[in-house]
Amino acid sequence: xxxxxxxxxxxxxxxxxxxxxxxxxxxxxxxxxxxxxxxxxxxxxxxxxxxxxxxxxxxxxxxxxxxxxxxxxxxxxxxxxxxxxxxxxxxxxxxxxxxxxxxxxxxxxxxxxxxxxxxxxxxxxxxxxxxxxxxxxxxxxxxxxxxxxxxxxxxxxxxxxxxxxxxxxxxxxxxxxxxxxxxxxxxxxxxxxxxxxxxxxxxxxxxxxxxxxxxxxxxxxxxxxxxxxxxxxxxxxxxxxxxxxxxxxxxxxxxxxxxxxxxxxxxxxxxxxxxxxxxxxxxxxxxxxxxxxxxxxxxxxxxxxxxx
Ligand code: C5P
Numbered sequence: 001x002x003x004x005x006x007x008x009x010x011x012x013x014x015x016x017x018x019x020x021x022x023x024x025x026x027x028x029x030x031x032x033x034x035x036x037x038x039x040x041x042x043x044x045x046x047x048x049x050x051x052x053x054x055x056x057x058x059x060x061x062x063x064x065x066x067x068x069x070x071x072x073x074x075x076x077x078x079x080x081x082x083x084x085x086x087x088x089x090x091x092x093x094x095x096x097x098x099x100x101x102x103x104x105x106x107x108x109x110x111x112x113x114x115x116x117x118x119x120x121x122x123x124x125x126x127x128x129x130x131x132x133x134x135x136x137x138x139x140x141x142x143x144x145x146x147x148x149x150x151x152x153x154x155x156x157x158x159x160x161x162x163x164x165x166x167x168x169x170x171x172x173x174x175x176x177x178x179x180x181x182x183x184x185x186x187x188x189x190x191x192x193x194x195x196x197x198x199x200x201x202x203x204x205x206x207x208x209x210x211x212x213x214x215x216x217x218x219x220x221x222x223x224x225x226x227x228x229x230x231x232x233x234x235x236x237x238x239x240x241x242x243x244x245x246x247x248x249x250x251x252x253x254x255x256x257x258x259x260x261x262x263x264x265x266x267x268x269x270x271x272x273x274x275x276x277x278x279x280x281x282x283x284x285x286x287x288x289x290x291x292x293x294x295x296x297x298x299x300x301x302x303x304x305x306x307x308x
Contacts, residue, residue: 018198
């Protein structure tokens with residue numbers, strides 16, 4: 001039996017380019033891995049049982065437990081790469097990452113399942129191959145393998161680790177219900193069309209990482225990072241879920257240095273000065289009535305890791 005711990009992510013910068021012919025958008029995506037994470041356990045299944053999935057945690061009821069789950073798809077993809085036809089494996093997800101929350105929780109479980117099955121089946125798959133399989137599973141899966149802080153280009157799967165100093169303290173406000181990532185990208189395109197700028201990849205400049213943001217990370221400067229936080233999907237998430245404006249305001253009024261929607265939302269992320277300030281912001285958010293719950297956490301932390 002193998003258990004893998006895997007982080008959630010927040011995008012400290014999410015620059016979104018135009019819509020490509022393949023339906024994706026080119027990104028300048030600065031991923032940041034946080035300690036709020038899931039644990040995925042893989043153990044041998046009975047012969048002929050196939051891939052089975054169970055899940056516990058506050059959101060367990062809304063996690064799909066069929067073959068579409070990224071953890072199940074990861075197990076089958078890894079097996080196929082090694083010529084194993086129908087793997088028998090039991091996957092259990094201990095879920096703490098909000099579901100459909102913009103924190104890449106499903107992608108994290110896919111990455112964790114790759115690492116867990118690789119260890120369970122003693123395959124010693126090279127990291128480059130795991131990253132390639134991860135990119136096949138989804139745009140955010142490679143980063144969950146890597147962890148830390150990284151710049152994602154292309155649709156987010158081409159990764160370069162970024163230097164970072166020290167620890168940053170975060171609070172995540174969890175909303176009631178999720179948002180669909182494709183729907184948020186579509187809303188971003190629609191808003192661009194409505195504004196008259198166009199939404200195609202010839203209309204929108206290819207985004208680039210913000211040098212001020214990269215310097216703030218490298219310097220461990222939370223105030224500078226707070227000032228540079230940027231998410232091109234935020235107006236689309238707010239358009240689909242206007243109530244998030246009140247959540248962002250509540251965290252800012254409680255003393256957060258900076259606030260933004262995490263990825264495609266609806267989770268909102270707040271950067272705090274230190275652990276104590278983060279705990280105070282989380283308390284204030286929970287009391288504000290503008291979110292379902294709030295978690296104080298920190299990062300960066302490593303990617304999917306086998307627990308001893
Ligand atoms: O890669 P993944 O399956 O996570 O992407 C889900 C959906 O999000 C895509 O089908 C697409 O609609 C949208 N997406 C996008 N551009 C990206 C990443 C995702 O438009 N770079």
